[in-house]
Amino acid sequence: MSRIGAWLLGALLMTQAAQADMQPLDRIVAVVNDGVIMDSELDARVNDIAAQFRADNRPLPPLDVMREQVLDRMILERVQLQMAERGGIRVDDAALNQALEGIARQNNMTLPQFSERLRGEGYDWSQFREQIRNEMVISRLQQRSVASRIRVTDREVERFLQSETGKRMFQADFHLGHILVKVPGGATPEQVRAAKQKADDLVGRLRGGADFAETAVAESDGSEALEGGDLGWREAAQWPSLFADAAIDMQKGDISEPLRSGAGFHILKMIDRRGGGERLVTQYKVRHVLVRPDTLTTEEQARQEIDRLHDQVASGELTFAQAAEQSSDDPGSARAGGELGWVAPGEMVPEFEQMMQETPKGQLSPTFQTQFGWHFLQVEDVRETDMSDRYRDLQARQALQKRRFDEELQTWLQEQRAEAYVDIRLNPDS
Known part of the structure; x- marks a missing residue:
């Protein structure tokens, strides 16, 4: 008994010592x-972005700057x-896997190869999947909340194409860098002056030879700051008018002068520009079948129905036209056996366009999801054509919509961020 008592006492003392040494x-x-948001989540995201910096041979910004940017x-x-x-708004596993397969194809890999590649580079595959799912959910939210409010009239398209600015904008593509010095909503005149002074100072430093990407990482309040402020390539007409008018x-x-908007002061760098002359456009003769969820059909039931129809067409049990005429929820094309005619880039929602471009001529695509429901498609023919007046009208409409979407977004x-309750506790003592 004395030995047992001694053992219990020792165990108790060891437990107390371990508890005394425990740290959160x-x-x-x-x-x-x-x-x-937990510290471990922030650390994981910071580590992922730091790995991207190292892979691109870019110098890392100070850790406190990176943590603030990533947390925001x-x-x-x-x-x-x-x-x-x-x-x-949700993205199920089928839609997520479809998106991941598209990313893998863009990198010339199968999905298993892509997964293995990421794991080999130290990424957690399950976390990567969930991050892509979250990005898809956010994209759908933004489309529902912002894009649905944007309308472009025929008269606006006509005026844009007739304007000197519109004519010039279709002659170039821009690759822009961006730095934002944010001005909070309801800012005082002193806050606006301080932001303008900071923007002027940054322009001076950049024109004096400071590296734009490093400055953007350290100083920009823009969402693309950690990418060095790189906004990528777009046709000139698709940039927000504030940017396009300055960059033309x-x-x-x-390096531009500071440009004032409701968000603050913007600084642009023309990283590169290209364009001019006529363009050839790839058009696709395509047909599809759509099954749309509704009050009587759940998302899962719609997915099961499109899979069933796809299998019947693939096996020859039904022709494509029969499946469309009997079961497609797109009344305009269903009566024509699913035919959509010749389709040019920009006419369809991104998920449809991507699948259309990736499906070999004559083959049946996999089933896929858009904001309208579940589809499968077939590309019957592909052709190259000179830019027509109709295509220019379409491009102008798309450009105006994208401009307004970016501005409204x-x-x-800013409105959603201002209305949310946010308590930042980066300082461990707070």
Whole structure:
């Protein structure tokens, strides 16, 4: 008994000593409405972005700057994901796998090869999947909340094409860099002056030879700051009018003056420009079958129905035209056996366009999801054609819609961020 008592006493003392040495393994770094962001989540995201910097041979910004930038991005993501959940916006595994297969194809790999490649580079595959799912959910939320409010009339398209600016804008593509010095909503005149002074100072440094990407990482309040402010390539007409009007006369390497908007002061760099002359456009003769969820058909039932129809067409049990005429929920094309005619880039939603471009001529595509429901398609023919007046009208409409979407999106994001309850606790003592 004495030996047992001694053992119990020793175990108790060891437990007490272990408890005395225990340190918290995780902590809250931000409260976002009724959710939280943990330090471990922030560290994981920072580590992923740091790995991207190293892979691109870019110098890392100071850790505190990176953590603040990443946390601000995560807060905005969390606000949108909470809104999407309340609105019933979800991305199921089938749609997620379809998107991941598309990413793998863009990298000339199968999905298993892509997964193995990421694991080999140190990424957690399950976390990567969920990050892509979240990005898809946020994209659908933005389309529902912002794009649905944007309307472009025929008269606006006509005026744009007739304007000197419109004519010049279709002659070039821009690759822009961007730095934002944010001005909060309801800012005082002193805050506006301070932001303008900071923007002027940044322009001076950049024109004096400072590296644009490094400056964007360290100083920009824009969502693309951690990518060095790189906004990528777009046709000139598709940039927000504030950017396009400033960039139209800029040459490669030029830095703009600060440009004022509701979000703050923007600084642009013309990384590169190209274009001019006529363009050949690839058009696709395509047909599809659509099954749309509704009050009587759940998402899962719609997916099962499109899979059943796809299998029947693939096996020869039904012709494509029969499947469309009997079961497609797109009344316009169903009566024509699913025919959509000749389709040019920009006419369809992105998921449809991507599948159309990736499906070999004459073959049946996999089933896939868009905002309208579940589809499969077949590309009957492909041709190259000169840019027509109709295509220019379409491009002008798309450009105006994209301009307004980008402008409205920034305003909408600021509104959602301002309305959310956010308590940042980056300092461990707070």
